[in-house]
Amino acid sequence: MKQITKAVIPAAGLGTRFLPAIKACPKEMLPIVDKPTIQYIIEDSGIKDILIISGHNKRSIEDHFDRNPELELNLEEHGKADLLEQVKAIADINIHYIRQKEPKGLGHAILCAKSFVGDEPFAVLLGDDVVYNDENPCLKQLIDVYNTYGGSVLGCQTVPQEKVSSYGIVASEATAAERIFKVNDMVEKPAVDEAPSRLAVLGRYVITPEIFSILERTEPGRGGEIQLTDALKVLAKQQNMYAYDFIGRRYDVGDKQGYLEATVEYALRREDLKDNFLEYLKKVVK
Template sequence: MSKRVRKAIIPAAGLGTRFLPATKSQPKEMLPIVDKPTLQYIIEEAIQSGIEEILIVTGRSKKSIEDHFDRSVELELELEQKGKTEMLEMVQDISKMADIYYIRQKEPRGLGHAISCARSFIGNEPFAVLLGDDIVDSETPCLRQLMDAYEEYKTSILGVQKVAKEDTNKYGILDVKHIEGRVYKVRDMVEKPDIDKSPSNIAILGRYIIMPKIFDILENQAPGKGGEIQLTDALKTLATQEAIYAYDFKGKRYDVGDKLGFLQATVDFALKRDDLKDEFEEFLKKKGAELIDKDKSLALVK
């Protein structure tokens, strides 16, 4: 009988250089989309999918992550004294979200190395990986969709979507055989291929369920693209030893590790908020009208 997926790894050891200077002293995972850190969206997805234990792989200057998901007695006391019950409950709920553990990746040696740091935490179980650069807005949590596929196929499942051909050099790209519906069998994969050498436009997008055999492979994995231990390279080896499937998940995915993607997520999530959407929508309409007028003025000048 196959084991169910109970544990998840969230790698959060990156330096976040694309968001400097904001990330000089705070982790990129703590940058807020509206008023909630990006990492909290990821953890909420994991919990809503049925994950019981979470390991966050951190690096230097990441203490604020631990502080955020821990209790803040002073803040709770102040909110209680001021009668701010709703805020108090929100703050308390964060610290009760799940069993969260931490381990430090002592040197930035790539995603594959970050995953290998979690070996003792995972043991001999299938596990989930959620990357903090990808937020998925979906009716059924993205990871839950993969877990449902795992329960059907009992093997590693990669979360994928199709990307524009010109963007294939940004992702791990798959060579696949279509099986049924949204399911593919993985034949091969390559990390950030040259656009003209990409085997498809089906990209791995930040969600994985992986069998524990990957740890033996990662232990002997040579550095790949960028001189780092690449998870995609290890998965490529795993695919030669056991079946790996890909699931084309439903939902809108935001690359919040990119400034434009981060802004798009902020706008869309703000428009979903009952306390913000009316005024914010009005602001966007005015801004849109101003841009149209500006374009007309420029056209007249030309």
Template sequence: MTKSTVRKAIIPAAGLGTRFLPATKAQPKEMLPIVDKPAIQYIVEEAIESGIEDILIVTGRNKRAIEDHFDKSFELEKMLEEKGSLKLLETVRNVSELADVHYIRQKEPLGLGHAILCARKFIGDEPFAVLLGDDIIRSQPPCLRRMIDIYDRARASVIGVLEVPWEEVDKYGIVSPRAAAQDGYLAIDDLVEKPGRDQAPSNMAVIGRYIIEPEVFDILESLPPGRGGEIQLTDALRILNGKRPMVAYPIEGKRYDTGDKLGYIEATIELALQRDDLQESLTAYLTELAAKLSKR
């Protein structure tokens, strides 16, 4: 039987965002703005541009703002229309019309693997995408679109990877590639969750983009807690790879780790520089600032 194409995506958004306290005390970290757009909207837009039809956001406590953002806001729209702010009105309406967005609550913080397991009924028996909200990846075509194309060719789960400095391998799941990349992807021999530098099989880190076959749900359901006492997605993928070999896609384009303070600042500056309404004035400011810093 021919497998269906990838139509559904999961965006886990139940984390507490402790690295951005106190800003995230009463606001989801996924709603922190990159210029004037919340970080999670960049992720949703990538999914839509990649052909995804249905999106499930896995939320936790105090995440209602995410649902409100992608819902219609009748009062706001009416006010903008009455004021004649038609451009802003179009922007607001476009957000609520982006895609069919669904929500489910992860009632306990049991890890990324558990968050994915919460989506089992929504996904059913289909391959699906996972996009982590901390990773904004800018490329054309979109990163997820390239991964779906690889899935259609390889008929295997696809893991997005990126080379990271060796001193940072203990922050990521790491893949052990079987051979050099061919046809845009490489076979995976093994995966290790956050190894020490001496134990890491490579510096190819798992980044927040996945195409996963539904067999992973049976694995997650019986998987014991791993590192940190949580259900680790990397542990489940390692088992899945032993049953149904997976491939890795070395991502192209620019990746911003917005879960890191410096990465968040870099994303804000660089994405602002790509905007026609900000580029000239921001470039002038940064030039002036660089001159001042060079004199210190």
């Protein structure tokens, strides 16, 4: 099997739930403590060859991952070696960009990556989902499943019944391996009483390249957009597809509650912040 060496990050969405903050700042650049959300996603991927599907008003993403000689010189002159190292490391990742010129949905965004991916399996990481696992990153877990079983792998977790209408839900059957399920079907945002399970796809995928020919034939679906879920349903009929119940704390940073939880919990994991910040929180909640 070919190895996973490329990742695609769709980042063309408007993120209107965070207006007015994102009027001039892409939602992917909203910071969790002191690092943009998209940087957490890229660093946790472990992949060095990444395509970002961008849109209008997303130029600051490109600027962030570019070199900034003036800033680097300033940090060097002031002896801020740690910060200088961090800033240089950001620019070391091999990032490509292409613009999704029309808002035709997630499936269309992935189709924009066809020439970048070619005939290789690839990873997809959605910008609204940050997953914390400091020992075994989420995408690495999915890649391990792919390396063992082949076929596309969907990163999933079980969600409360009342939340199933917010996600793509998997109909599956158990395999001999713990946490790994064979996908039979998928339903995009089903009604609560019609969901085939509570196993939801949460923003991480390993997908085989056959998805592109399917996407080219996929008609607009829910919301008048080309849905990735619709194409994955077809792919699951053609070849084995697996849902993996990944291990990690997942944050929906496209939601204000999820974003706040991520900010607080990432701050509490920082040795330089946690003690004083925890004392502050204790005072606030009295």
